[in-house]
Amino acid sequence: MSLTAREREVLALMAEGRTNVGTARRLWLTHRTVETRVSPILTKLGLANSAEDHRRVPAVLLYLNRP
Numbered sequence: 001m002s003l004t005a006r007e008r009e010v011l012a013l014m015a016e017g018r019t020n021v022g023t024a025r026r027l028w029l030t031h032r033t034v035e036t037r038v039s040p041i042l043t044k045l046g047l048a049n050s051a052e053d054h055r056r057v058p059a060v061l062l063y064l065n066r067p
Contacts, residue, residue, distance in 0.1 A: 003044055010037045015060045 003011065006027075013023040020034045027034070038056075045062050047055040 003041060007037060007041045007044070010034060011041055011059065011063050014038075014056055015063050 009027060010023055013026055018026065020038065021031050023029075024031045024034045029037075042049075042055045042059055045059050047058055049055070
């Protein structure tokens with residue numbers, strides 16, 4: 001998984017259960033900036049966009065189970 005440092009920060013906060021708004025406040029970013037960071041993270045993790053599945057949960061599981 002080749003995430004940037006900022007993407008790893010966003011993913012770590014997702015793993016803590018933070019919303020996009022909570023993540024934005026923690027990192028001193030706008031809500032919109034966090035939204036634009038999340039999509040590439042999910043794509044880089046190979047999590048396809050689906051109307052039926054929530055991709056944040058598998059992303060967090062991948063983060064927590066990394067070597």
